[in-house]
Amino acid sequence: MNRSREILAVCMVIGFAVATTAFRINPPTVSTSKASVAGSLNPTAPMLAPRSGHSATLLPDGRVLIAGGMRRNQDFYKSAELFDPATGKFQPTGEMNQRRVGHIAVLLASGKVLVAGGWVGQGGTDSAELYDPATGKFTSIAKMTTARGRPSATLLANGDVLIAGGEKQDNESLASAEIFHASTLTFQPTGSMHLARISHTATLLKDGRVLVAGGYASSVAAGADLYDPKSGTFTETGSMASARCKHTSGLLPDGSVLIAGGSDSRGWDRMNKTEIYDPRTGKFTAGSPMNDKRFKLPDEAVPLTSGKLLVAGGSKEAEIFDPEDGKFVAVTGQMDERWHYMSETRLRDGSVLLAGGYPNNDQATAQTWTYRP
Numbered sequence: 001m002n003r004s005r006e007i008l009a010v011c012m013v014i015g016f017a018v019a020t021t022a023f024r025i026n027p028p029t030v031s032t033s034k035a036s037v038a039g040s041l042n043p044t045a046p047m048l049a050p051r052s053g054h055s056a057t058l059l060p061d062g063r064v065l066i067a068g069g070m071r072r073n074q075d076f077y078k079s080a081e082l083f084d085p086a087t088g089k090f091q092p093t094g095e096m097n098q099r100r101v102g103h104i105a106v107l108l109a110s111g112k113v114l115v116a117g118g119w120v121g122q123g124g125t126d127s128a129e130l131y132d133p134a135t136g137k138f139t140s141i142a143k144m145t146t147a148r149g150r151p152s153a154t155l156l157a158n159g160d161v162l163i164a165g166g167e168k169q170d171n172e173s174l175a176s177a178e179i180f181h182a183s184t185l186t187f188q189p190t191g192s193m194h195l196a197r198i199s200h201t202a203t204l205l206k207d208g209r210v211l212v213a214g215g216y217a218s219s220v221a222a223g224a225d226l227y228d229p230k231s232g233t234f235t236e237t238g239s240m241a242s243a244r245c246k247h248t249s250g251l252l253p254d255g256s257v258l259i260a261g262g263s264d265s266r267g268w269d270r271m272n273k274t275e276i277y278d279p280r281t282g283k284f285t286a287g288s289p290m291n292d293k294r295f296k297l298p299d300e301a302v303p304l305t306s307g308k309l310l311v312a313g314g315s316k317e318a319e320i321f322d323p324e325d326g327k328f329v330a331v332t333g334q335m336d337e338r339w340h341y342m343s344e345t346r347l348r349d350g351s352v353l354l355a356g357g358y359p360n361n362d363q364a365t366a367q368t369w370t371y372r373p
Contacts, residue, residue: 038320039373041312041333041354045089048081051356052364055105056343057113059133062086064345064353065093065113067131070101072362076120077101080131080138083355083368085347094137098127104153106161108182114161116180117148123169124149130185144187145178152202152299154210156229159183162190162210164227165197173198173217177227177234191233193225201249201299203257205279211237211257213277216245220264224277224284238283242273250301250309252323255279258287260311260321263295268360270295270314274321288327291319296340304373305350312354313342318371335369 047066054069054077067080076099081090096115103118115138116128124147129138144163151166151174164177173196178187193212200215212234213224222243225234240259247262257277263269270293275284294314301321302310311328312318315338318331339357346352352371358364 038329038331039371041318041331041335041369041371044353044368044370046366047083047355047368048090048092048366049077049079050364050366051077052339052341052358053101054343054356055103055115056345056353056355057105057107058345058347059107059113060111061133062348063133064347065105065131065133066090066343066355067105067113067115068096068100068103068118069356069364070362071364072358074121083353085349085351085353094131094135096138097129097140098125100125100127102150104151104161104163106153106155106180108155108161109159110182114153114180114182116144116153116163117151117166119149119167123147124167128180128187141185142187144180145189146174146176148174150198152200152212154202154204156204156210157208158229160229162202162227162229163187164193164202164210164212165200165215167198173215179232191227191231193234194236195221195223195225197221199245201247201259203249203251203300205251205257206255207279209279211249211277211279213240213249213257213259214244214247214262216266219243220245220266226282238277238281240275240284241286242271242275244271244273246295246297248297248299248301248311248313250303250311250321252276252309253307254323258301258309258321258323259284260287260290260301261294261297261314268295276326290328291330292317294338298342298344302344302346302352304346304352306373310344310352310371312344312352312371313357314338314340318354331371333369335367337365339365339367 051069064083100118113131148166161180196217197215210227244262274287337359342357
């Protein structure tokens with residue numbers, strides 16, 4: 001009886017070993033969809049307050065500063081909060097000195113965050129402040145040279161910040177620009193753009209210049225300017241095939257720039273058209289269309305560690321642009337609404353925090369999502 005059991009046990013072990021060896025030699029084929037390769041989007045913990053038109057800034061310690069924004073039209077926030085990736089939760093921090101929406105927020109080399117401009121009502125503000133992560137407080141600093149609602153802000157190679165365009169009063173767009181000097185915490189005028197612009201994009205190129213594209217004043221613009229920090233001047237460069245505003249842009253690994261989405265009017269018209277700007281030729285060429293039409297996007301598409309770009313906002317779905325084949329792939333998972341003027345922040349682990357926004361009415365959401373490659 002015992003001998004029979006031993007023989008049976010040996011046979012079972014041999015059979016398992018053969019099966020295991022066979023599996024290793026001929027593993028089953030696993031089909032991987034393009035969507036799964038593009039990553040996934042999942043809901044995460046909500047913010048402490050519903051916000052759209054707010055700012056989101058990655059701090060040196062890996063947390064994210066969420067500041068200002070609005071609950072609805074004319075209901076603007078002074079409040080700010082911190083997202084901690086370690087806990088996946090938000091917690092309050094100090095309040096700004098000024099309620100604002102559509103402002104700029106830039107992490108400086110000092111580890112502090114410059115917050116400036118934005119709308120405070122029907123017009124812009126020239127107020128500016130610094131957030132110190134060590135104390136959790138905002139401190140007012142010197143004012144900008146002019147009030148600006150929804151300008152662009154670009155951290156330059158020398159640590160200063162280019163602030164361009166925006167709106168001084170309702171329907172009064174600006175062509176002027178200024179430099180924030182991080183060493184003195186002061187603002188100084190610099191050259192003006194060839195067009196007044198709001199809802200444009202500004203992208204830092206590999207050579208240190210800044211591409212400013214699209215936007216609107218009296219009409220939606222197709223033209224673009226290059227800012228040279230060495231001369232402090234703007235020079236006209238190639239014109240886009242499609243006039244657009246409220247779009248997004250992103251620097252690609254080869255130094256070219258993706259321009260995507262937006263609107264060719266000041267209404268609710270959306271587009272899925274894209275273009276690629278080549279700094280070597282100064283020209284724009286048509287790119288592959290996105291999977292969905294979208295506008296009122298974050299100013300910058302998120303560069304991923306893979307060299308691809310994440311485009312989110314203005315649509316229920318997010319999508320990835322792959323510069324190798326020049327095409328877009330939809331991400332697995334969707335949001336419940338087309339959230340406009342949401343924020344997107346790449347975290348230290350390569351994932352991206354998407355937060356807030358508003359749908360077709362002006363009521364903001366506190367919802368957030370995490371994109372994982």
